[in-house]
Amino acid sequence: MFIAGRIGNAIVTALLMFVLVTALGRILFGVAVPWSRLGALLVTLAVGSASFCALGVALTTIIPSRESAPAITNMIVFPLYFVSGVFIPESEIPSGVLHVADVFPVRHLFDALLTGFDPATAGAGFQLGNLAVVAAWGLAGLALAVRRFRWEPRI
Numbered sequence: 001m002f003i004a005g006r007i008g009n010a011i012v013t014a015l016l017m018f019v020l021v022t023a024l025g026r027i028l029f030g031v032a033v034p035w036s037r038l039g040a041l042l043v044t045l046a047v048g049s050a051s052f053c054a055l056g057v058a059l060t061t062i063i064p065s066r067e068s069a070p071a072i073t074n075m076i077v078f079p080l081y082f083v084s085g086v087f088i089p090e091s092e093i094p095s096g097v098l099h100v101a102d103v104f105p106v107r108h109l110f111d112a113l114l115t116g117f118d119p120a121t122a123g124a125g126f127q128l129g130n131l132a133v134v135a136a137w138g139l140a141g142l143a144l145a146v147r148r149f150r151w152e153p154r155i
Contacts, residue, residue: 010053037125051138061148
């Protein structure tokens, strides 16, 4: 129940942040809201936030202390952001590095969300292949979290 609650909290928080950031983008910068792809964006956001929350809870099972959690998490996530094209344009990343990034969920979530906001996207904007990769990682994280999560630290 704890893990389900954390995942639910992550989804609600992500949806609220999505509404706030999208509204600010529209009001302050005139960014067009992709109303025709809103369903795809909301599904992508829900799958992504649930999956990454499950992966985060799974990661807590190997982090030795509260103090080391930010360092360990950032050591894993920041390199994935860079190789996945989140901070660096994909055109400037070597193709071999992109193939490595394709194994992990960050690139797939980024691509799925980017497609939903891209004005050139035709159709509903669903990226089922990308969502499948993110969901598979999330299910693996959930399985590990359910199996290994404990309230007491492991010694």
